[in-house]
Amino acid sequence: SxxxxxxxxxxxxxxxxxxxxxxxxxxxxxxxxxxxxxxxxxxxxxxxxxxxxxxxxxxxxxxxxxxxxxxPSFVKANQHKKLYRSGANCWGTAMSFKKISTRPRFMWSNEISYWLNSPVCRKLNPGEEKKTGDLLNMYGPEYVFNKDEPNNKSNRFWEARFPGRFTPAAVEEGYTGYHHFLHTETFVTSDLTFGKDSPSKDDKFEFHEMGEVYGRPDAVECQENQSMTPYLRENQNPPRDIRNSKCSYFSLAYRCEAFPDYFARQTLSSSDQAILATVKSLQATQDKLFQLMTVLKHTLPRVEINVMLKQADHIAEKALEELSQQSMDQNHEMLLTLKYFTATGIRKSLELAALILPTEDL
Known part of the structure; x- marks a missing residue:
């Protein structure tokens, strides 16, 4: 327009x-x-x-x-600033404004997808007006360039909680036959969004003009077309050719509340309250890692890194084990999911900052 x-x-x-x-x-x-x-x-x-x-x-x-x-204080302190190491990505940036973490971190697509489909968030109805603070999610055809990693952190979460949901690509490289969740930005006005284009240090935290948002289609009928649903590579869906369909690229708007507000309204068991306390201490650790991106030559003593990893890896494995026990109420599942990804995000931040060797594709 x-x-x-x-x-x-x-x-x-x-x-x-x-x-x-x-x-x-x-x-x-x-x-x-x-x-x-x-x-x-x-x-x-x-x-x-x-x-x-x-x-x-x-x-x-x-x-x-x-x-x-x-x-917002984070925006004021960090917008358009040079970054020195890779780390937070678009999903972690968008969700940090919903207080899933104190400051942006890396977030996996399966992780944000889980929250978008949880009671914390909802998809706007067709015709419903977007409001400042809503999320704009971009989808487009999925292309793969190397073999899938069933063992990456987010696929392990799916395998534990939703066995069979992970569906390997039928092709070694090229178009897979599905939509791919490309990108998320925070909607500010019909002219402005805020976000970070990728985990790369070359992509800053900044405002974007709406016409420049990565992956958002030019065709008005494909923009925030709330009647659409992405055809994702999961639950053994058979591949389809969606590349030539009218809205092969499209966007959807979602509204999420702040995580602390959601959990404050719930009646949590003592074990759920204990999970929340663990999450808070993991968030404090993650918060320390943010400076790896923003401060030149900032580093951490090897001893401290080892302690962080030992604790975070142990918590993540335990959460995954618990998530694989099928019956639990939704709040418990949500808190275990939050604990798992907050813990495993610590290792990912250190890998992206090149302080430790990667255990999955960066």
């Missing part, structure tokens, strides 16, 4: 976000939405007035506005 290109993003030397557009009122609308996002993340935040005086007129039909007062 023409409107999609109306707002332009730039950053000044001190990494402040600058939006420019054809009217001052459109920039105030964007600024207001960013304030709403901050309030969603931190309900105690008081939204300041956004006067027209914040608009700078650049030319007859161009205005700019520097956004500083309403940025």
């Amino acid at each position: 023409v409107y999609a290109s109306e707002v332009r993003i730039s950053y000044n030397p001190s990494n402040n976000l600058i939006l420019s557009g054809k009217t001052c009122s459109s920039l105030i609308t964007q600024h207001q939405a960013i304030c709403n996002w901050q309030k969603l993340i931190d309900p105690s935040f008081v939204i300041p007035p956004i006067p027209e005086t914040l608009c700078r007129r650049i030319s007859d039909s161009n205005y700019s506005m520097t956004i500083t007062s309403c940025l």
Whole structure:
């Protein structure tokens, strides 16, 4: 749409976000939405007035506005900054704003898919309006370039909890016959999203213009087409050729609540409360690893790395063992899943930062 290109993003030397557009009122609308996002993340935040005086007129039909007062604290501290090591990816970035972790980490596609289909999240209904803070999920044809790894951390989770769900690709390389979950961004306005394109250190945490979002189709009828469902390579679905269908690439909008809010509303058993306490201590460890990405030459003593790994690997294996026992209530399953991926995310962060050898494809 023409409107999609109306707002332009730039950053000044001190990494402040600058939006420019054809009217001052459109920039105030964007600024207001960013304030709403901050309030969603931190309900105690008081939204300041956004006067027209914040608009700078650049030319007859161009205005700019520097956004500083309403940025979520993580965004303010990290947007557009150079990264020194690989680590967090798009899914971990999007879900960190839902407080699955204190700051972004790497997240597997099966992991976020689990949460999207859990009571923490819901798919928006056809025709339902998107709101600031919603997730935009992009899907497209799946291509493989090397043999599948049944033993990667997320496939092991599926094998434990959902035996038979993991379905190896029928081809060694090329198109597999399924959709692939490509990417997730946080929706801010119809012009703006926030995210990180991949785990690579070359992809920064930053705002994106809607027209530039990775994997989002150009065809309006394929954008957030809530009546669509991805045809995924799981549960022994037979391959199909979806490459030439009208919306072979499409996006879906989801709304998730903050994880602590969800669990605070539940009546948790003492064993569930104990899992939550373990998760919090693992999150504190994971939080320490964030600086590996953001601080030049930051490293950790080998002894500390070994202690972290020993603890995290042990917790992950135990959680996987428990998840393979089939009958349990949903909250218990969700908490064990959270524990498993929070623990195994610690090893993954150290592997992506190249502090230890990889145990699965990076």
